[in-house]
Amino acid sequence: MGYHAEYTASLQDPESYWLKAAEAIDWDVAPTQALFDRGDHIYEWFADTRVNTCYNAVDRHVENGRADQAAIIYDSPITGRKSTTTYAELQTRVAALAGGLAAKGVTKGDRVIIYMPMVPEALEAMLACARIGAVHSVVFGGFAANELAVRIDDCTPKAIIAASCGLEPNRVVAYKPLIDGAIELADHTPEFTVILQREENPCELGVNDVDWYDFQQGTTPAPCVPVEGTHPAYILYTSGTTGAPKGVVRPTAGHLVALNWTMKNIYDVDPGDVFWAASDVGWVVGHSYICYAPLIAGNTTVVFEGKPVGTPDASTFWRVISEHNVRSFFTAPTAIRAVKRDDPEGKLAANFDLSGLRALYLAGERADPDTIEWAQELLGKPVYDHWWQTETGYTIAGNPAGLEALPVKIGSPTVPMPGYDVQILDDAGHPLPAGELGAIVVKLPLPPGTLPTLWNAPERFKKSYLHAFPGYYETGDAGMIDDDGYLYIMARTDDVINVAGHRLSTGGMEEVLAGHKDVAECAVIGVTDQLKGQMPVGFLCLNTASKRDHAEVVAECVKRVRDQIGPVAAFKLAVVVDRLPKTRSGKILRGTMVNIADNTPFKMPATIDDPAILDEIKVALQSIGYAAG
Numbered sequence: 001m002g003y004h005a006e007y008t009a010s011l012q013d014p015e016s017y018w019l020k021a022a023e024a025i026d027w028d029v030a031p032t033q034a035l036f037d038r039g040d041h042i043y044e045w046f047a048d049t050r051v052n053t054c055y056n057a058v059d060r061h062v063e064n065g066r067a068d069q070a071a072i073i074y075d076s077p078i079t080g081r082k083s084t085t086t087y088a089e090l091q092t093r094v095a096a097l098a099g100g101l102a103a104k105g106v107t108k109g110d111r112v113i114i115y116m117p118m119v120p121e122a123l124e125a126m127l128a129c130a131r132i133g134a135v136h137s138v139v140f141g142g143f144a145a146n147e148l149a150v151r152i153d154d155c156t157p158k159a160i161i162a163a164s165c166g167l168e169p170n171r172v173v174a175y176k177p178l179i180d181g182a183i184e185l186a187d188h189t190p191e192f193t194v195i196l197q198r199e200e201n202p203c204e205l206g207v208n209d210v211d212w213y214d215f216q217q218g219t220t221p222a223p224c225v226p227v228e229g230t231h232p233a234y235i236l237y238t239s240g241t242t243g244a245p246k247g248v249v250r251p252t253a254g255h256l257v258a259l260n261w262t263m264k265n266i267y268d269v270d271p272g273d274v275f276w277a278a279s280d281v282g283w284v285v286g287h288s289y290i291c292y293a294p295l296i297a298g299n300t301t302v303v304f305e306g307k308p309v310g311t312p313d314a315s316t317f318w319r320v321i322s323e324h325n326v327r328s329f330f331t332a333p334t335a336i337r338a339v340k341r342d343d344p345e346g347k348l349a350a351n352f353d354l355s356g357l358r359a360l361y362l363a364g365e366r367a368d369p370d371t372i373e374w375a376q377e378l379l380g381k382p383v384y385d386h387w388w389q390t391e392t393g394y395t396i397a398g399n400p401a402g403l404e405a406l407p408v409k410i411g412s413p414t415v416p417m418p419g420y421d422v423q424i425l426d427d428a429g430h431p432l433p434a435g436e437l438g439a440i441v442v443k444l445p446l447p448p449g450t451l452p453t454l455w456n457a458p459e460r461f462k463k464s465y466l467h468a469f470p471g472y473y474e475t476g477d478a479g480m481i482d483d484d485g486y487l488y489i490m491a492r493t494d495d496v497i498n499v500a501g502h503r504l505s506t507g508g509m510e511e512v513l514a515g516h517k518d519v520a521e522c523a524v525i526g527v528t529d530q531l532k533g534q535m536p537v538g539f540l541c542l543n544t545a546s547k548r549d550h551a552e553v554v555a556e557c558v559k560r561v562r563d564q565i566g567p568v569a570a571f572k573l574a575v576v577v578d579r580l581p582k583t584r585s586g587k588i589l590r591g592t593m594v595n596i597a598d599n600t601p602f603k604m605p606a607t608i609d610d611p612a613i614l615d616e617i618k619v620a621l622q623s624i625g626y627a628a629g
């Protein structure tokens, strides 16, 4: 069947469609029914099953002839280390780590926070949790202690599994002080922390800390514990409109079925092929495509501890692809832009044999046409943009290259994937005709593997995603569908911005800025950035009594965001202004401020309180190099 037939079948008879896809999974109790309608627009998939994710990602491959195949290739241009872990070795290591966790009382349903850099042990920790039915929540290393504390309080983990440090090209990031700081800030206290000591910066262990290796000594390797199909495989926090992150819950069975389906149909890899997603385990791309999907499908996954440029140069991607014979490669457009900036003519790629590479996949932010065209020309291979979110865990719209490669239209991530009935609605919820811009929604139910709820926040789940358009999931993106059914993603409809492929909340940054003693009011917007897609810019109105030097306040605010959210927020620019532009009802006109910064034409908002403020904003932006002309 080609794409259109598959897509139609998935919407007309989702039951048969997903039961068929489920046959590729090894079940302890196989599904007799796929979809369960729980009423009030709440659905579950494969609720009558029992299954174990780690068994499907590791053990079954050992049993089925892949014991000696590489499961993980670790390549760290930062340390110069490389290693290969076979499926049999991975099974031994994961079972031992899971045994250590079980011996310390971690059991099915307990939460475990994982705070680790890009090392194979991060995947082992995720799989060890899955093995015993513990629910992991991986926290990205670029977040500060405060963000870690928020996650500790929300998911109340029994344990933390961490490394002593992460390695950025320009510095060693000591994790232990961040963990200690987070535990100090949090109300909840995890029982213990397992620390993987890295030679670049080993740390001193406290009374509640155990060494990664000591902790596994003398314990019994843990078997795989079958869990209900709806059991949470993991919680992954992502940015929403406010500073409180949303804990996206991933259901076990749907995750297995859907991710396995994507490896052949979207990424066109067969078991045994090498697949590489150059992202980080702290993001959803890392969960789905560094850890779970390639392993579930019996591929070899690459754990890359480096950057697209500077480790050591813009040839690193090409070196890794040729050295490890990568067949499908996935990264964020910003990473390709960074390579292009350092090596505009792509000369470095010529030094490597890239003949094994079949295609480049881009996601995480808008893929600009220049970047796609540059990569297409350089590689002489298809470049596929695809669109998805932490909430879905895999592609909503993409090019199903393994099923039927559709013509690429630059600027579009192509078409909705099976199970996703994507529609464009106006503000009142009416369907819009082809070519018209509106809210991108997905008719419920969403397909398997997508979020069934938010951790600890079922009402927030409904409010954030289900209330605006009853019967539909609100993606938070705006866009349109053309006459050929191709989707175009134009902008977010909320206060989320995308900086270097990282999803960040401007509302969260505003909360931090508002906490500064001299700041009376503030706004953060995402302005267009050539490299990172967007960059946050803060506008600060100071208390009338404040006589502080503006530059000093700005520097303190920049430090504050770095300390409280983390370096990943990339918050470096702020200006002091007298007033913020608002509507008469007091809503800050952030969109108009973005237009001014980016020099894009805009209509004067009819409800603006005082248009003169826009001139002041322009002058302020010009003082930091934006709104030229």
Ligand code: COA
Pocket (backbone or CB within 6 Å): 140, 141, 142, 143, 166, 168, 169, 173, 278, 279, 280, 283, 285, 307, 308, 309, 331, 332, 334, 335, 338, 363, 364, 499, 500, 501, 502, 531, 532, 566, 567, 568, 569, 570
């Ligand atoms: N731990 C600690 N700090 C981290 C970190 C981590 N895991 N990841 C990033 N940071 C820090 C960086 O060191 C940087 O700190 P600095 O302000 O001291 O320089 C800051 O966070 C901002 O990082 P980033 O936005 O990534 O910018 P950069 O200038 O370091 O690198 C790119 C730019 C384009 C090379 C880089 O963003 C990149 O590789 N992007 C790919 C994006 C990606 O994989 N996204 C995942 C979704 S698919």
Ligand code: AMP
Pocket (backbone or CB within 6 Å): 238, 284, 362, 363, 364, 365, 366, 367, 385, 386, 387, 388, 389, 390, 391, 413, 475, 476, 477, 489, 491, 492, 498, 501, 502, 503
């Ligand atoms: P995240 O949850 O971090 O994966 O971020 C999801 C958001 O990133 C989406 O809602 C979009 O706003 C944006 N995004 C992801 N992929 C794309 C893409 N291919 N094109 C445009 N925007 C994208």
